[in-house]
């Protein structure tokens with residue numbers, strides 16, 4: 001796909017899009033989340049670009065929504081759909097579903113919508129969706145305890161490029177490696193020539209390191225899973241709750257994620273936990289061990305009767321010997337016991353293994369002193385030993401986990417995408433449920449065998465306008481069918497505007513490929529929708545002129561158009577209005593357009609028109625407690641009586657009055 005040929009995509013945006021992994025897939029599927037990861041592209045712009053790509057694919061000329069009111073109806077139905085999404089993604093993705101005049105596009109979304117209608121918006125699934133969001137790319141990973149080393153300048157540059165997560169060091173020889181090993185827990189030598197060199201510390205010779213980055217820096221694949229752990233866990237929960245077919249082994253992914261912490265370290269390994277705790281507690285435990293020895297010794301000294309001969313005391317004092325000598329002479333056993341207790345405490349409390357215990361025991365000297373003090377050098381060595389063991393262990397665990405998870409990356413991506421798409425489907429299912437929708441039959445004009453395409457128009461049975469601000473059960477279902485051009489008459493507040501809104505929303509939704517709020521709908525595929533709302537008050541000459549011009553344009557093109565106009569007569573005085581409307585209707589009829597004009601001047605317009613225009617009527621069936629009782633479904637070929645006529649008729653019926661009788665005759 002030539003990205004620059006997408007409507008609204010210039011050179012700069014095309015360059016940004018080409019940085020995506022698979023821009024075509026993202027554009028084709030309306031994957032707004034992925035498109036929005038391209039540099040400098042917001043979610044809103046991503047939706048517009050996706051719409052542009054869809055238009056290009058279906059050769060869609062655009063412009064289906066030809067007027068402000070038509071666009072307003074689309075915005076309203078879209079917000080009703082969006083209100084039923086859980087994730088931001090689904091709301092943005094819905095913005096890529098727009099009314100299109102293209103058969104292939106309508107069919108494509110219809111197929112998607114039909115599957116969506118099978119979905120069950122279970123509350124558990126909706127709750128699980130709360131935690132799902134598009135995956136994030138991990139930030140830059142830096143690993144400080146490991147480095148790469150080489151003697152070769154070229155290899156050095158290659159390594160920096162291939163593995164930016166690690167420091168790369170130039171060394172002269174094995175001596176240089178040995179020095180590095182003192183500063184880093186692990187040194188990975190890249191040169192074959194180091195093979196066989198044995199050095200202290202963790203020095204590995206791996207000439208293939210640059211080809212196997214996941215082994216050298218398992219942090220790299222792990223960072224992706226760590227950064228997205230919560231989102232992936234939520235996507236797993238969605239799949240389980242919805243019983244959705246999964247793109248990867250859920251249990252295996254879940255197990256891998258459960259071993260990973262959010263900062264990319266491995267969790268749930270007893271040995272790693274032991275080493276981590278031992279390092280953290282080392283100082284405090286060494287102090288506690290000292291106290292154990294000193295308490296023991298203090299107690300022993302307190303209870304001991306030290307008998308010393310005068311000559312011995314004298315020789316001790318003369319030699320300047322301190323209490324230590326006395327201790328070693330008189331309390332050697334007690335000292336040994338005290339130190340043994342300290343060593344045991346250190347080993348037991350830190351849960352040290354044999355090798356570590358051997359070092360730890362040396363922290364307390366056999367030479368009697370009081371108070372007993374730890375040897376900081378030994379504690380330091382023990383810390384180094386524990387830290388090296390911890391890093392070796394963590395490294396191995398990371399490598400194992402990275403090996404387990406690395407291949408699941410694509411599956412994990414699909415898992416989240418599918419969960420997010422499910423949200424789009426559920427929004428459609430919930431909308432369809434809330435507004436009692438069905439899939440419409442969209443008739444292809446060229447497939448109409450008898451008569452012309454205009455004969456199809458639209459036929460709505462049991463329609464309930466989603467635009468009406470009433471709960472569904474308070475809305476009377478409306479049946480209305482028009483082919484060609486019709487005038488819609490009716491009592492005040494009978495529901496004429498609501499009928500136009502119903503027709504407009506049904507037509508917009510049907511051309512989006514979505515279910516429509518009615519029991520049954522059949523309509524032709526239209527090219528565009530011109531919906532003109534009622535104009536408030538008389539227009540001044542300039543505005544009037546531009547409105548007439550607008551209608552003149554409309555009257556020219558018209559084949560394939562659906563024109564809905566609400567009380568155009570209010571733009572000027574009634575006599576002129578009726579003439580203008582009659583003229584527009586004639587042109588539209590000639591062009592084969594489908595049109596409904598709501599008007600209180602239906603009778604006058606019919607008389608002025610030079611063709612037999614259909615007049616339908618929304619009738620009041622009576623007055624109940626001063627309120628009109630209305631049949632909301634327009635009656636075909638029937639000029640509805642006006643409200644005043646109905647009231648005069650009622651008065652004439654109730655009172656035997658010549659005046660009312662005469663008045664009534666004037667309406668006939």
Ligand SMILES: Nc1ncnc2c1ncn2[C@@H]1O[C@H](COP(=O)(O)OP(=O)(O)OP(=O)(O)O)[C@@H](O)[C@H]1O
Nearest residue numbers: 474475476478491492493494495496497498499632
């Ligand atoms: N199908 C319906 N079911 C229930 N109530 C409806 C229905 N259609 C319309 N109404 C109610 O009637 C009110 C008036 O409807 P609407 O504005 O469509 O009438 P109208 O015939 O266009 O009025 P006007 O002649 O004043 O322009 C609406 O606000 C709504 O409350």
